Each structure stands twice: as structure tokens, then as C-alpha cells.
Amino acid sequence: MTSLQTPLMAAGRATPDGSGWRLVRVLLPVVVLAVGIAAWELVVRLNNIPPYVLPAPSAVFVTLVADWPVLSQSLLTTLLTTLEGFAAAAIGGVALALLFNQSKWLEYSLFPYAVILQVTPVIAIAPLLLIYLSQQTAVIVCAWIVGFFPVLSNTTLGLNSVDRNLAGLFQLYGASRLQTLRYLKLPAALPFILGGLRIAGGLSLIGAVVAEIAAGSAGAGSGLAYRIAESGYRLNIPRMFAALLLLSAAGIVIYGLLALTSHLVLRRWHESALGKEN
């Protein structure tokens, strides 16, 4: 009997599609988080660890509330930088990919430099940029440098992934270059572009943070990364954790928004946005 039942149960677990399973998928990480925080709190309290070594979660939360005026201002600054860098990366990446797609000459002459810009660590470029540009501009440029490459390479991939027969059909009906671009290449590339944007969103935040830290050590700035660096010098560890928490939350929200956008745009036709059953 048991030998019969075991595979049945295993099969039930292997096909996770019920609403119960969805609840589990949401609940599990929440439970892990709660247990982790409780353990952290317990360890700090039982061992009497001073807050300048490791603050308890409750202390971090208290700091977050108490320092909210300062921290929220910094959060806003960082988010604005990220958004500007992301917008520049999105527009620049797509525009450059479109240019490359229209002219092989441009692609062959410029693409290697796009790669070089991408593989050189941004943390090493940031101090140089801060010499030549105003701090605000330098931070945005950093966010752009990290963010634009995934958009560029994904869009290029998408534009080159057009169905050959569909391209033949456009040729047969005498479509102009602009018509082919607008009605065929761009829609075909859309899932790839959205994938690139999803990566770029997170990277823009990283770029902004890196530049802020580089700038912060030079003595100016008010973003979240600067707050972290500043609190570090002052041994205000709870505030470091609070700022880190906000950065992390910002990253999650950015990713979530982009994933949601992607889902809403693609849900009617693209495999990636469709349920398993249909």
C-alpha cells in the first residue's frame, strides 16, 4: 500500500499548480524572513551585542522611523538619479541599437567601444567622471553607463530575431524601411527590449550608488549611498542598516514595476507572459 501511495504523493508535489501552492510560494519567504529577524534579535539581545557592532532589527526599525526625514530625502535623491540614469539608458540603448540596425558601418565602428564601456568597472570610472563633470551629472552618467549596455545588446538581439518569412512578406508587399521597422522589427524586438530594461533598472540603481559613494568620499552629496558612507564614518551602524534596507526596497520596487509592465504589455501574445495551461 505504502509503495503505491508514495509515488502518488510525489506526483502531487511535482505538479504545483493549485491555489494552495501559490499561497505556499508567498508564505514561505515571509516565514523565512520572520524567523531570520527573530533569530537576529535574539542573538543580539542574549549576547548583549552593542548597537555599534550589530544593531538589533528593532533598533534598525527605530532608527528608520526616527531618521525618516533625513533618510527619505536621501531616498528621493537616489531614486531620482536612478530614474534619470535609467531613462537615459533606455532611450540611449534603444536608439543606439536602432542606429546599429540601420547601418552596419556604424555598428562595426562603435560596438567595440560600447563593450569596453561595459566591461570597465564603473567604480573605477566614477572618480574620473567626478573630476570632469558636475557631481549630479557624473552620478547620472554612471547610472547610464551601467544600464545602457543590456538595453543595447538585448534590443540588437531582438531586432535581429525577426521571423525570416515575415520579413519576406514585408518585402513582397513593398514595405519601406520605416514601415518594416515600425510594424515588424520593433514589435518583434519588444520582449527583448523589455528584458533589457528589467536588467537595466537594477543596474541603474547600482550605478547611482557606486557614483554616490565615490562622490561621497569627496565630501559632497546626499543620496542613500552617501548616508551609508557617512554613517559608517560616524559608527552610526543602525542608520547604515536602515539606509541599506531602503536601498534594497527601492531595488525590489523597481524590479517589480518593470516586471509588471513587461507582463502587462506581453500578456496576450508572448510565451514568457502566458500561463502554463494554455
Add this chain to the structure above:
Amino acid sequence: MAEPVVLSETGPDPAGLAVSLRGVTKVYDSGVAALGPIDLDVRKGEFVSLLGPSGCGKSTALRLIAGLNAPTSGTVRVARPAVEVSGGHAVGFVFQEPTLMPWTSVRENVRLPLKLAHVPPGDANARIDAALAQMGLAEFAEAYPRELSGGMKMRVSLARALVTDPDILLMDEPFAALDEITRFRLNNDLLTLWRDLRKTVIFVTHSVFESVYLSQRVIVMTSRPGRISAEIAVKTTEPRAEDFRTSVGYAACCREVSKALAPSYPGQSAT
């Protein structure tokens, strides 16, 4: 290498020819001789099948007629319609796959040729509705391609080819991937369309039975390089319908075509 010459008739052809190929060859950049030289005449209103093994150049011939590729040498003449309709197009092309744009609805897929020709929306909508109704797709206008079965997708592809009201319909193994029942139904629908609309149809297939069932003339081709090896007229009383499939005449004609095709498959004895 001979200079490639491509002529395109601008008026109605006096000889009543819809398509005329003379000494046409195609050598791909890789050096593969895909086709020819071949000569082929297709009369207006005729239903012709190109039959042969894979790689015999039948699809290449179709692409040359459509103007999707240029011949290496020889002339390809395609008669232009006598009366130019706005958004009209001399040829309609149906690929082996439905080749639909997955990101938009059936209606917008059918609209594509008209949109590319800048036909005003009012005029276009009426023609789209007519083409959809003709293919039995009226209820599926707002569906997306992925929501349709293979047969329905192929109907959309046909509706898109018909929406420009072409004189010549080029079909590249359009029903090869469909199940038998669906293929038979589409065969019958295609015959009805051909009878009602008096189009010239050039139909590429590798099925003896399909070629005989559909066409007035079967052109048998051999491979490497693709040449025409035989031409068999299918004589029967029109209109054909499902009972033609089981008739003695049909079987005899299939046997004749199979025999003509056998040398194209070396290593297999003709039966």
C-alpha cells in the same frame, strides 16, 4: 555567367499568360545550384502544382516568381493586373508556416498588406471583413494567432493573401503541417475559392495526392539542380468535390504522377 534579365509586364499579357519563366536559373551565394534552367508558362486562371522532393527548387521557383529573390539568369515575367486597385497587389504569397505576427489580432494581421500600401482605413475595413468572411473567420477577427488552431492560422494567412485581391496566388506547401482532415477541408475550400474568384494558383507540394486533387496540371521536378522532368494534365469534370478523391480517374492519375516522380528519388524502386 549570363547577365540576369528580369522583365515585368506592365499591361495585360496578350498571350493570356499569368507567369512565364524562360531559361531561369538560381545559384545561391554558397555556390549551390538550386534551380534550372527551367521554362514554365502558367495561363491566367490556371491551377498548377509544382511537385518534387525536398531540395528540388520548387520553393525557389516560387520565390523567384514572387520577386522575393532575383534569378541568376533568365527572365521572369509576371502579368500585372489590367485595372490597378488601390492597395492591390499582383501576387499573394502563402508560406509553409502561417507566418502571422503574434503580437496583434487576426484582423490586424489581415490588414497588413493594405496598411503597407497606405489604403485608407474605411476602405480597408470593408475589404478585411470580406476576406475574413470568405475564409470563415468573421468570429475570430479579434483573436490572437496563438489562440487559434493550425488550420485556422492557415486560414488567416490565406485571408491576408486574398485581401489585396491578387491575380496570382503563390502557395508554398501551405498545408504540409496540418492533419489530414483539416488539410482535406482546406483543399476543398481552396478549390471553391479558385472557382469563384478565377485566380491563377501556383501550388508547391510534395504530396502526389494533394497535387492531383487540386490542380489542372502537375509539374514534376527533379533535384540538384531543380529541373522540370514531367508535366501531367489532370483531366476531370469540374467542379471537383470530395468524391473525386475516391474515384478511379483520381487513382489512375496519382499512379501516373507517382511514376513520373519515382526517378527523383534514387535508390527507391518505382512501383
